[in-house]
Amino acid sequence: MKEISIIDAKNHVDEKVKIGVWLTNKRSSGKIAFLQLRDGTAFFQGIVVKSNVSEEVFQLAKNVKQESSLYVIGTIHEDKRSPFGYEIEIEDLEVVGESGDYPITPKEHGTDFLMDHRHLWLRSKRQFATLKVRNEIIRATYEFFAKEGFIKIDSPILTGSAPEGTTELFHTEYFEKDAYLSQSGQLYAEAGAMAFGKVFTFGPTFRAEKSKTRRHLIEFWMVEPEMAFTHQEQSLEVQEKYVAYLVQSVLDHCDYELDILGRDKEILKRYTQLPYPRISYDDAVELLNESGKFNVTWGEDFGSPEETYLAEHFSKPVFVMNYPKAIKPFYMKPHPTRDDVVICADLLAPEGYGEIIGGSERATDTDYLTAEIEKAGLNVDDYQWYIDLRRYGSVPHSGFGLGLERAVTWITGESHIREAIPFPRLLNRIYP
Incomplete structure (x- = not known):
């Protein structure tokens, strides 16, 4: 038997x-x-x-x-x-x-109760399906980048500087020095790209952002590829190819799980069709204001309602390109003909899920980068190693970051990002 x-x-x-x-x-x-x-x-x-x-x-x-x-x-x-x-x-x-008095009975329970019992709630059918899809996305990520000639490098979790600014950092002491939990592996991935050509990092990142929205976690996982000798348009092609690959892999390998979740597979199939539409930030502002539903001032970042409208307008993931310089990090390459925008793009997912990728071409001029670091209120001495990447054989290079949990939430059709990670860390939750 x-x-x-x-x-x-x-x-x-x-x-x-x-x-x-x-x-x-x-x-x-x-x-x-x-x-x-x-x-x-x-x-x-x-x-x-x-x-x-x-x-x-x-x-x-x-x-x-x-x-x-x-x-x-x-x-x-x-x-x-x-x-x-x-x-x-x-x-x-x-x-x-034996099991006695199992706390999660076949009846309705409140969210806080279920999250307090997350260690048991993982056993339920819907959580099982969502996290199996997460696992498939991780597997497909490694497969995709291996096929594309990338190698994985591991960026540190403890860092001495901030890639995105200092206001959202978790501070700790490091043998009488200041240290922070990593916001991103990107800066280290850039060093990797200068050594290996095409790399990606994949690991936990931390944002001390006091947000309670359905899109935000305090601790989440990021996939961050970086590519030498690569301009933004080439990077966008990699991004859309990667996202379509993830969706197709879930369709191919998670049929049972998608059925449990009640996910519309025909809608997912639409997201495998390339290319994804592109729209400039300027045109996006105009489109939003012409809808009569919004009053967006040029220079503002988009919130959830604006991102939802834009992605639904195209019915597919859409790249919004070249955001205002003032609302983006210091490392992005300035536009060649404008000083008010940078060469970047966010990929917005349809169905109300918003940004799942942020990427850009990276600044290569040492003087410009030094000035932008100072302008951001950061200590230039902390970034000398990063500026060195421009001093010694600088090349055009681009990269992006995909938030794993946001991608899982979108592909599974879950309503809240907390379902996309086994043990979510939220503003009011660090248990269990």
């Missing part, structure tokens, strides 16, 4: 197997017990027919508590009525670990 996983049930129809599972829910009549089971790979139903098992096994099936762990032995059958398509007719079961 073979021990299998639920996800492999399709390969063992009419075979007797053994599976290690947890009980998510149950119901029973006088003659049949229906057990809803999971094992970390999928969810399906186990049926215990009273006339086909011992009285002891049937009573155990009727009385076993939610989230007890079990070994079940039985025969796999095709079940066209269920979303999964298969079930197991159980002839024997063994309790491995």
Whole structure:
């Protein structure tokens, strides 16, 4: 008798197997017990027919508590009525670990309650599906960049300087010196690009931003590619190709999970069609104001309503290009014919999910970069290593950052970013 996983049930129809599972829910009549089971790979139903098992096994099936762990032995059958398509007719079961008074019962619970029990809430079907999609996006990320000739480098989490300004940093002491939790791996990725040509970093980043929106986390993961000898237009082509690759990989490998989430796959397929539209910041302001729904002053950053309108207008991810210099970080390359904008782009996702990528061509002139660092109120001495990248064999280079959780939230169709990471860190939450 073979021990299998639920996800492999399709390969063992009419075979007797053994599976290690947890009980998510149950119901029973006088003659049949229906057990809803999971094992970390999928969810399906186990049926215990009273006339086909011992009285002891049937009573155990009727009385076993939610989230007890079990070994079940039985025969796999095709079940066209269920979303999964298969079930197991159980002839024997063994309790491995009992569970009593499981706090998350099959009823409505408040968000705070569920987040307080996040360590258990991860076991539920929707959270399972969302985080399986997250895993596929991570897998596809490594695959994509390997195919494109990138290597992964690891940027430090503890840094002595800020890439995005000092107001959103978590400060700590580093042997009597100031240190900060990383806001971004980008500056270090630029050093990597000068050594290896094309690199990407992938790791946790931290923003001490006191925001409570459905798009913001305090701790989140960023994918940050950096490319030498690359101008902005070339970078945009990599960005859209990467995003389309992620969506297609989820469609190819997470069909079951997307069904659990009720995600419209036809809409996702639309996001694999390239190229993505491009619009300048100037034209975006004009489009917003002409809609009659907004009154945007040139120079303002866009908020959630504006980003939502722009992406919905195109019904696909859209690049908004060349934002005002005053609202962007110091490292972005100035526009060749204008001194009020920089060469950059944000990729806005449709369906109300907003920015999922921010990128730019990087400044290469040492004097300009030094002046911009000073203008940002930063200590130029802290950035000498970064300026060195321009002193010794500078080249045009570009890069971008994709927020993993924002991408997961968008692709899964979840309503809040907290669902896209196993243990979210929010303004009011650091437990569990």
